[in-house]
Amino acid sequence: MTTILLALVIGAAFGAVLDRIGATNPAIVGKMLSLKNLELAKTILLAIGVGAVLMFGGQMLGLVDVGHMSVKSAYIGVFIGGLMFGAGWAVSGYCPGTGVCAAATGRKDALFFIAGGLLGAAAYMVTYPAWKASGLLDKFMGGKVTLGSVPGAKYDGLMAMSGDVLGIILGLVFVALAFALPERISGSDGAVMAPAE
Amino acid sequence: MILNWKTGGLLLGVVFFMAVFLVKPIGVSTQFVILDGIIGDVVNSELVTQTEDGYASTNAYLDKSNGKYAKAVSNPLNYSFVFVLAMMAGAFISAMLRGGVDASERSVSALWRANFGDSVWKRHAAAFAGGFIVLYGARLAGGCTSGHMMSGMMQSSLSGYMFTAGAFLAAIPVAMMMYKKEA
Incomplete structure (x- = not known):
């Protein structure tokens, strides 16, 4: 029961924050991916950095259970799937989490995204044996690995360096990137770029 | 209405941290498979079955990792599935509080x-x-x-x-x- 309560609280907080950073708006996602407005990218970079520093810092201090880490396996299909994901993300302006949240905010196109998503997931379920047989799901560089070796974790590290220290350093790099990234890369001010009405 | 990146990034980072601190890292896309499985099992009850030591499925993907997904399909009131439903509730409340999304x-x-x-x-x-x-x-x-x-x-x-x-x-x-x- 406690876990269900936690799911309700953390899930609701996540959904609310996704809405408030603009991630449920496909126009904001489209502008980010076409490099017209990188505010959302800065938000995401900062979030990853903050999360990493808190998590690895907490683990070093013994406040955070290392056993809660859940590292996904690396295989070539991760990259191929990422490419497909990226193309669909750009076309729709939604990813799985923001799609369901956007539907909840009243966006109708998000319902079509979810319907397409359910069909896409079902298509993968049916074609999974072929991917499995292709070898593209076989472990790559050890599979479930982290970049550094995290003390007490059940995952191997690619480098012998302490995964906690490296995790904090990378977290700080993400924070620095969030600050360094310009608001926009593509084009110039909207006023200059906008075609004559 | 939209939080600036410093506030938003900090809040989002804290949510990701709280998730791994209290339970486990956040993930969403698996739940599309679980919902597919729930729908599929309604249409064809043979899709997911209970075995002596867990759950199994006639679909190789639901059956993988000792029927991990098959188990979730049989017990939708699990952490990860409820999490996604709660995300929708959170987004809905947030949107209502900011006046909703314009009809256009x-x-x-x-x-x-x-x-x-x-x-x-x-x-x-x-x-x-x-x-x-x-x-x-x-x-x-x-x-x-x-x-x-x-x-x-x-x-x-x-x-x-x-x-x-x-x-x-x-x-x-x-x-x-x-x-x-x-x-």
Whole structure:
């Protein structure tokens, strides 16, 4: 029961924050991916950095259970799937989490995204044996690995360096990137770029 | 209405931390498979069955990892599935508190309208096709923006970086071709 309560609280907080950073708006996602407005990218970079520093810092201090880490396996299909994901993300302006949240905010196109998503997931379920047989799901560089070796974790590290220290350093790099990234890369001010009405 | 990146990023980072601190890292896309399984099991009750030591499925994907997904299909009131339902509730409340989404925005966003016009069906078809590719790709990759990009890179996992590289390598050129005009 406690876990269900936690799911309700953390899930609701996540959904609310996704809405408030603009991630449920496909126009904001489209502008980010076409490099017209990188505010959302800065938000995401900062979030990853903050999360990493808190998590690895907490683990070093013994406040955070290392056993809660859940590292996904690396295989070539991760990259191929990422490419497909990226193309669909750009076309729709939604990813799985923001799609369901956007539907909840009243966006109708998000319902079509979810319907397409359910069909896409079902298509993968049916074609999974072929991917499995292709070898593209076989472990790559050890599979479930982290970049550094995290003390007490059940995952191997690619480098012998302490995964906690490296995790904090990378977290700080993400924070620095969030600050360094310009608001926009593509084009110039909207006023200059906008075609004559 | 939209939080600036410093406040928003801090809040989002704290949510990701609280998730791994209290339970486990956030992930979403698996739940599309679980919902498919629930629907599939209603249509064909043979899809997921209880065995002596757990659950099994006639579908190889639901059956993998000792029927981990098959178990979730049989018990939808599990953490990860309820989490996604709660996300929807949280987003709904947030949207209501900021006055909701404009009726004109609900089907076709301003950016889409500027580039592809007012056709609702054109937009719905693109959202549907996009959703298909997004979830097919996410399941092939084993995660999405939440599980791979955010939770993955936060934990400094190799797979998170591989997924993110692939996602942006495709997303940026496609978006730059599609969204030439700003709203």
